Amino acid sequence: MTNKELAKFLLDAELQRKEVVKITSDKVPNLTVEEAYTIQEEIVNLKLEQGHSIVGPKMGLTSRAKMKQMNVEEAIYGYIFDNMVVQEGSEISLADFIHPKVEAEIAFILGKDIEGPGISGAQVLAATDYVCSALEIIDSRYENFNFTLPDVIADNASSSKVVFGNKIRRPEDLDLDLVGTVLSINGEIKDLGAGAAVLGHPANSVAMLANMLHRKGEKLKAGQVILTGGITGAVHLSYGDHVTAKLDGLGEVTFSVG
Ligand code: OOG
Ligand code: MG
Numbered sequence: 001m002t003n004k005e006l007a008k009f010l011l012d013a014e015l016q017r018k019e020v021v022k023i024t025s026d027k028v029p030n031l032t033v034e035e036a037y038t039i040q041e042e043i044v045n046l047k048l049e050q051g052h053s054i055v056g057p058k059m060g061l062t063s064r065a066k067m068k069q070m071n072v073e074e075a076i077y078g079y080i081f082d083n084m085v086v087q088e089g090s091e092i093s094l095a096d097f098i099h100p101k102v103e104a105e106i107a108f109i110l111g112k113d114i115e116g117p118g119i120s121g122a123q124v125l126a127a128t129d130y131v132c133s134a135l136e137i138i139d140s141r142y143e144n145f146n147f148t149l150p151d152v153i154a155d156n157a158s159s160s161k162v163v164f165g166n167k168i169r170r171p172e173d174l175d176l177d178l179v180g181t182v183l184s185i186n187g188e189i190k191d192l193g194a195g196a197a198v199l200g201h202p203a204n205s206v207a208m209l210a211n212m213l214h215r216k217g218e219k220l221k222a223g224q225v226i227l228t229g230g231i232t233g234a235v236h237l238s239y240g241d242h243v244t245a246k247l248d249g250l251g252e253v254t255f256s257v258g
Contacts, residue, residue, distance in 0.1 A: 001027055003035070007042030010155050013141040019098050022142045022151040036153035037216075043156050044079050052081040055225050056110075057213075058136070059205045060157040062198045062229030072149050075199070077209055078157025080227065086163045091258045092137070100139045100160060100237045103230035104183045104245035104253075106176060106195055106202045107134040107164060110224050114206070116214030121203035124210070125171050127220075128203075133165035133250040135243060136227055138234055162227065165245075165253035173249075177201040180248040183232045185241050191232035202228040 001009070006023060013020045024031050044054070061067055062075045086092055094100070111129035139160035142151060152158060177196040182189055199205050205228040210220050220226065237243070241257040 003039045004042050006039045010141050017098050019143045022147045024148050024151050031150040036150035039154035052083050055080045058227035059229040062205045076153050078159045084161050086161050091256045094239050097139045100137050101234035103234040104181050104232045105134045105227050107132050108226045112222050114210045115219035116211040119207045119210040121207050124203040124206040128171045130168040131171050132168045133247040133253045135163040135253050137161040163255045167251035181231045182246045184244045190235045193231040197231045198229045205229050
């Protein structure tokens with residue numbers, strides 16, 4: 001299969017809400033990380049051709065726990081599109097997903113372009129206009145979220161939907177590493193953490209992203225909204241769930257599942 005055919009295969013699974021066996025099992029057993037990003041690029045191009053636009057890139061596997069679990073040293077990225085954004089406080093339909101999970105994150109809204117290499121967290125903070133809370137809904141197209149690193153990269157880092165909190169703050173007004181985060185479903189705490197779970201500080205995640213994009217001759221652009229990676233673990237969603245994340249200083253972000 002060509003990269004474009006693999007991209008279409010994964011996009012079909014997304015559109016039909018049908019899980020598939022990971023592509024490294026049978027289709028491309030020797031898939032490298034680099035080739036996987038080429039498949040992801042084909043997915044991005046197909047979505048652009050369908051008329052969707054990019055909100056911004058997202059980082060994934062940025063917590064030590066997730067990296068260890070996947071036995072990787074570097075985080076991954078994918079892309080969030082405009083049709084993935086869900087209004088804060090609204091209801092999503094379980095029928096629109098395969099097996100969704102939710103995680104709490106901090107999002108950065110860039111005021112200036114950021115171009116690697118050698119970008120630091122401090123440079124990211126200087127280029128950031130605002131930060132806000134977010135709930136990312138991930139929905140791997142692979143059976144039981146069972147994948148290798150190249151599989152999940154090809155699958156646009158499991159991207160599905162995102163809910164942004166309404167409150168925006170200037171990044172210098174908060175210690176983003178100390179932002180306490182509590183993720184609850186139907187009033188029950190499911191996980192908690194602090195901003196430091198994301199590479200020590202969420203700005204480091206954006207810096208790593210800028211440096212990774214540089215290797216492809218790309219940069220982060222002013223106006224992009226960037227998800228920095230899960231602070232909490234990802235929790236399975238069920239019918240009737242009311243999901244709330246509280247992030248200290250960034251307010252609450254909620255949605256429900258119907
Ligand atoms: C990959 C996406 C991970 C995050 O914030 O770590 C991610 C996955 O675990 O399916 O979005
Ligand atoms: Mg995420």
